[in-house]
Amino acid sequence: MNFLRKKFYSYYLHPSIKFPHRVERREFAFVLFNEQSMHRHISFSSKDGLLNYLKTNIPAHVYYSSAYYRNPSASTMQEKKWMGADLIFDLDADHLPNAKEMSYEDSLREVKKEAIKLLSFLIDDFGFSKEEIEIYFSGSRGYHLHVSNSKVLELGSQERREIVDYITGRGLNIEEIAREKKIYKGKFVDKTIEICPQAGGWKGRIAKTLIKFFREIRNMSREKAIEELMKIESVGNKMAEDIYDALNDERMRRIEEGKLDQATAFKKIVKPLIRKLAISLHSEADEPVTADIKRLIRLPGSLHGKTGLRVTEVKIDEINEFEPLRDAVVFSDEKVKIKMLKPFRIEMMEEEFDLKGVAKVPEYLAVFLVAKGVAEAFS
């Protein structure tokens, strides 16, 4: 038995699996070590059946269907008979706009911020209770948010796509959110944009953020404010100065009331703002996975075959403190001798490792490195 498989076996003897609701209605799928293809269309009539399978087969990856089926082990969708599906959001560091430039640790931090943003959409806008939302670290590069609520179970993929468009701000119509008003003063026309901080949805979100933004700008020194304003795409020095200098008490009061007099400046600011508020969820292809009503997701409590980290539940109120490279570790710190295939640097369990050649490292790190394919184990 090879090193990884042995370690996974020791975990699956006493795993801490978080079973999905209605286990017997789900399809399970597994990828075994040293195999490429996935074993699909497997179902279990009880939790014990699943636990036994894990112990006997020691899979590298474990998935289950977000959907419930009448016959989960049937091989075609028609025979499976779809009954409903949880709402799943898959936040992956690879979907971040600047994913390639970031270290693994940094990208995990960034994607956690996305998860926190998404939570606010799910709770404040969609009205889900904290009890209906579960957050899991994926075991590798992201977070999965599971929503189980009877009202969303039967939503089809078009309806789910609308939810995705909502949280990603896709199709957002700025004219619907901020109405331009023209006031005629003799020969001149004053353009005012009305925003509505009391409103719900994007309308309120954008209004509140704009007001906060202007308040912050006003409290900055002139230089700092201009510097900050110029960070916005297509805002030049002249416009930044104009915006800041016009931001007197009266103007600020009007902004707090939801009246923006600088229509041109507003239009420049609002677009990057939407980008910042929206969730980066788009996969490089085209289709956000959430809309897929028959997808497979990693089983909470199982191990990720490419990292050896556990798919770990994150308590909503503790998400800020959650550290994946500490809290998703399941193996011991007993020293194991490994041979690095290339130099590698990582911070794990709050300890910095800079490795090359032959090294003695904690078991959890050995598993991580071997799973990642950057090291080999002896024995």
Added chain:
Amino acid sequence: MDLFKLSYYPFLAEAKEWVKEQGVSVEEILSDVIYERARRRAIERIEHAILKGTISEAPLTNEVDCAMEIFSYPIARMIAVSFENEYVLRRYALAEAKKAYERMKNEDMQFIVHIAEEFGMEIKNDAIHFSDYLRYAPTWDMKWKLVNRDLKDGYVSVAKQEIARLLQEAIRKKIYDELAYLYAPPEIKRVFYNDILRLRSKVVVRKEKKIRGDASFPDFPPCIKAIISAVKSGKNVPHVGRFTLVTFLNAIGMDEDEILKLFSKSPDFQEDKARYQIEHITGKISGTVYSIPRCSTIRTWGLCYPDERCKYVSHPLMYYRRKRK
């Protein structure tokens, strides 16, 4: 609900209950002279639905008028099914729903909420639960897209008239789904033989209206080509992509059946729903022909894959016309 109200909304459970209580057999209703008026009115419902896409108004002055009006509804349903024609079923279900919408617009909020509850919609304080909203809203229309709505604590703010519009779709769906399982006794075909024959010829004629010129795929702009190939390969295409495609194909004269065929490979294809959406966009149902989004809009949707020619155009149709010259 009084009989006048019920005759306005004969698809409600309460109306169905009322019919049942009268204890009239199918045989009586199809042959007894007392129900001749209900039978005539039933044909009127179908005829108006096929020809005009809605249900005509019937004068209701007393309870007998109302009773006949209510009876005409189950008869009309059986007639619709007897056509054994998908188009007639869809058209009829939609016509009933549209008529109901027209009437609901004039009802007060309390009444509308009452109907909405029958359809399982959760409404409180002029707002509807987003899941009910999504099920029935025409979200291909920008102003109905969830992202552009006021959504708070799970509820979307809606005006009275908007709830009525959501109900229209709920009613259409309910009637259509019921018709799919409805058994029409063979006597129907005998009793209404002449009417069905006469109307059937009209259905056929309507369907034969032809397209305006051929669509030339090689001349399509790259954005449209990309959406088509995604749709054809069975990928899930975002809403706005489908919308763009349908508006474009409609504008260049492709007919609805051909457009529908394109979409049939979609993983979540439901003919009934897809057709409804296509017909909404092409104006057959909505009365508004939706225009093709401009290049700038398509770009913000992330659907733009420009080539050389795109530099000189700001609208997909402009690209197509220029290339065809």
